[in-house]
Each structure stands twice: as C-alpha cells, then as structure tokens.
Amino acid sequence: MKVEQIYTGCLAQGAYYIVSENEAAIIDPLREVKPYLDRLEKDHVTLKYIFETHFHADFVSGHLDLSKKTGAPIVYGPTAQPEFEAIIAEDHQFFEVGKVKIKVLHTPGHTMESTTYLLIDENGVETAIFTGDTLFLGDVGRPDLAQKATSLTQEDLAGILYDSLQTKIMPLDDSITVYPAHGAGSACGKNMQKETVDLLGNQKKTNYALNQPDKESFVKEVLDGLTAPPKYFGMNVAMNKGGYESLDVIMDKGLTTISAEDFENYAEETGALILDTRSPAEFHKGFIPNSINIGLKGDFAPWVGALIVDVKHPILLVADKGTEEEAITRLSRVGFDHVVGYLKGGFEAWKNSGKETDEIKRISPEEFADQFAKTSKVIDVRKTSEYSAEHIDNAYNRPLDEISEWVNTIDDSEHFFLHCAGGYRSMIAASILNSHGIRNFTEVEGGFNGIKKTGKLPTSDFVCQSKTI
Numbered sequence: 001m002k003v004e005q006i007y008t009g010c011l012a013q014g015a016y017y018i019v020s021e022n023e024a025a026i027i028d029p030l031r032e033v034k035p036y037l038d039r040l041e042k043d044h045v046t047l048k049y050i051f052e053t054h055f056h057a058d059f060v061s062g063h064l065d066l067s068k069k070t071g072a073p074i075v076y077g078p079t080a081q082p083e084f085e086a087i088i089a090e091d092h093q094f095f096e097v098g099k100v101k102i103k104v105l106h107t108p109g110h111t112m113e114s115t116t117y118l119l120i121d122e123n124g125v126e127t128a129i130f131t132g133d134t135l136f137l138g139d140v141g142r143p144d145l146a147q148k149a150t151s152l153t154q155e156d157l158a159g160i161l162y163d164s165l166q167t168k169i170m171p172l173d174d175s176i177t178v179y180p181a182h183g184a185g186s187a188c189g190k191n192m193q194k195e196t197v198d199l200l201g202n203q204k205k206t207n208y209a210l211n212q213p214d215k216e217s218f219v220k221e222v223l224d225g226l227t228a229p230p231k232y233f234g235m236n237v238a239m240n241k242g243g244y245e246s247l248d249v250i251m252d253k254g255l256t257t258i259s260a261e262d263f264e265n266y267a268e269e270t271g272a273l274i275l276d277t278r279s280p281a282e283f284h285k286g287f288i289p290n291s292i293n294i295g296l297k298g299d300f301a302p303w304v305g306a307l308i309v310d311v312k313h314p315i316l317l318v319a320d321k322g323t324e325e326e327a328i329t330r331l332s333r334v335g336f337d338h339v340v341g342y343l344k345g346g347f348e349a350w351k352n353s354g355k356e357t358d359e360i361k362r363i364s365p366e367e368f369a370d371q372f373a374k375t376s377k378v379i380d381v382r383k384t385s386e387y388s389a390e391h392i393d394n395a396y397n398r399p400l401d402e403i404s405e406w407v408n409t410i411d412d413s414e415h416f417f418l419h420c421a422g423g424y425r426s427m428i429a430a431s432i433l434n435s436h437g438i439r440n441f442t443e444v445e446g447g448f449n450g451i452k453k454t455g456k457l458p459t460s461d462f463v464c465q466s467k468t469i
Helices: 034-043 063-070 154-169 200-206 215-223 233-242 247-254 260-270 300-308 324-333 346-352 365-371 384-389 400-409 424-435 447-454
Strands: 002-008 013-020 023-027 046-051 074-076 094-097 100-106 115-120 126-132 177-180 273-276 315-318 339-343 378-380 416-419 441-444
Touching: 002 034, 013 034, 013 100, 013 177, 023 034, 023 094, 034 046, 034 063, 046 063, 046 094, 063 074, 100 154, 154 215, 177 200, 247 324, 247 339, 260 315, 260 339, 260 346, 273 300, 300 324, 300 400, 300 424, 315 324, 315 346, 324 339, 339 346, 365 416, 365 441, 365 447, 400 424, 416 424, 416 447, 424 441, 441 447
Parallel strands: 023 046, 046 074, 126 177, 273 315, 315 339, 378 416, 416 441
Antiparallel strands: 002 013, 013 023, 094 100, 100 115, 115 126
C-alpha cells in the first residue's frame, strides 16, 4: 500500500493518491489531471475510484475530467446531490482498492454532504483518515459556508459538526494519521497549523476545537472570529456540483495569441479584464493602462478569486514568456475559465509598439523612512490580524480583500503611502487604485517587513497574531 499527499501551496490544498496491488484511488483531485494520469501510468495501476469529501468552495475539483479520462466512478458521501452521474455512498459503506478498504464516515457540519474516508490496510488495521474540511490540523472546517444551501444557521451547522467529530472522529485510535484537505493559508479555516500531516492523538491534545468541554462552547469558539468568506466560493461550489467545461477546451481557448495591435480592440470588444501576472518589481516600472497586477509567483489563484470574484468574467493575460499555460491552469483551479487569450510577446511587445503605458511610483523602505512625517497618511492593506499584531503608528488598516468596499472612499487630493507585508499585496492594491483613477500615492517595496528592519519608524507593540484572530 502507498499513500501520497499531493500538496499545492498556492491553494494550501492536499489531494491524495492511494495505491494497493494494481488499483488506485484519488481523493479530492485538483483541476488539472495530467499529474494523476502520469502517476497511474508510471505505477501501472488502474484508477478504481475518485473520492470527493464534499462540494469544494475554494477550488474546482478535477473529478469530472479525471472520470472521463479513466472511466473511474466519482464517489460522494450521503446526502450529496451532484448534477452528474456519481456513486452516493451510504454511511459506513466499504470500498475495496486492491487489498485495502476505504470506509465512508459521514461527517456533516462544514457542509451537509461532508464525508471522511477511513483507510483500512491489508491487515485490517485502521491507519488513516482523509478528513476533507471536517478536521484540519489545529482547526475544523468553518460551518458558515453551507447556510445558503440549507435552512440551517451557522450555529446549527456548528452543532452538527460537533456531533460528527464526537461520534465519528474522536472514538478512532490515536495512532491514525490525519490527512486534511487544507493547511495554513486556506480560507476554509482560521487557525490551521503549518504542518500538513499529523497523528489523530496529537490533534486530540492540541486542536482547540477538539478540546471544548461541551457543544455550546464548541459552537462559540468555532464561530468566533470568522471573517467573511471570499465571494467566489459560491461559484466554485456550483461548478463542482453542476459540472464544467473540460480543462483541455479551456486551455485551447486561453492559449490564443493576440498581437499588441489587436490586444486593445479585444479588451474593448469583450469587456475583458487585463490581468498582468508579472512580478510587482516588473509591473510597477511599466504596464498597460487599467490592467490589474496579481503576480503569478505568489498566492495568485486565491487573490484572483477574492478580487475578480465573477468566474465568468473574460480575462486577457499579460504574462512573462513561457508562463501563459501555468497562469491559465492556476486560474482554472478557482473556476476562472474565460481567458480569451494572451498578449503575444508580453508587455515588451506592447511597449515596442509605441502604445501608451503607465507606472506605479515605488520607493524602498529606507526612502519611506526618510520621507515619513507625523502628518503622513499611511494605508496598510494587510489582514486585520496582521495589523493588530503590529503596525506603523497612526496607519490606517484597509485590508486588500475589502478593497471594493473602501476604494471609493479614498481622497485622491491627499497623498498617501501604501504597503502590505512584503510588497505583493500592496502592488495588487496599487494597480486597482490606479485603475480607479487614484494616483496620488507611493507604494513601499518590501512592505512592513522592510520598514521594520530600518528601525526608524514608530510602531505599535507586538501582539502574537494567534491572539488577535
């Protein structure tokens, strides 16, 4: 028997590949299925089942494409109602893969169809659980995402999750390995550990949610401090439940090359968003007017989802040469399937064609420290928890993921400085502000981390972030 965790850092997501004898199973696959097909071919095994722990909200699963390419059936837990052919398993039902068994444990609460899969080895020993978003390391799945799909409140769902954990997970042996669907950085939880694998016994000791004295306390603690989920989540659920176009088709469309001469016309005709995926360091020196910068080398897909929101919005790409396919793939992971093409030759081709360009004023932390005065206006776009932990005295906190709510409140007649933690998020914010005609600002390279290293500016007292959630 072999169990492999296939972890994708950008989404903080874990898919799982299980092999026994000449058969395999895959749990919660990502949108692009070629890596799984390559593994199956290399191991000379047949994919027998594709298990889905629930209808995912933060990414589009590869279950449909993988099923079409392999013939393997898709399995959901009890109460799931997908709009395509699938096996809807019963609670405690067994599935055989080679010499091992996978037992269905219905664990509603995060969503009502949420299911944990218990792996039983060749000797009949319970060895691992694949918990989806029911149990994370250090946390549990947020119970506020499925409210719209049911008549239940988030308090109701949290109570159901408590019962699932107490009756299905806690009685299992401490030696069992926990394989969750997500790790630190995912918006599906609030307090996840950086590790991606742990023993259940350790989680029973260290996970705050598993150490509440009663259901009432559990509900209170799990719901406390939850921020609003990204707005694209509901659209991803709909795609996972209702189906989507094959990634092969999406890729063919997106890899259409568009000349600099035609690019502007394409933008006007399609109403497409111009998405520039170059690094902040390159973007600020020159870009196509009104384009939005979300760098590919960062938390690209989650920020696209959080800020663009509408998965059906057409997108035109500006990318470094050779990264176009990666960008389209990562967009598809969060359901953005409407890339209409990319700029042939990248930004250099645009600039060489003599077309209009724009730029963002960026300075180093040292320059910022020299220019800073008590009357300076500073906008910090980090998360509230980061800001609460430590910030520049008198800085305003305007989280990036809420920019659509505060962008129109900015007074462009008053100059301000803009920063995040390291420069990635502040350049995203800068590009959005610029596209709204707000230009009287200076972005700080290196963000708060760089500013703090100068030792020249007054900051608030540091508070551990875990205490500010």
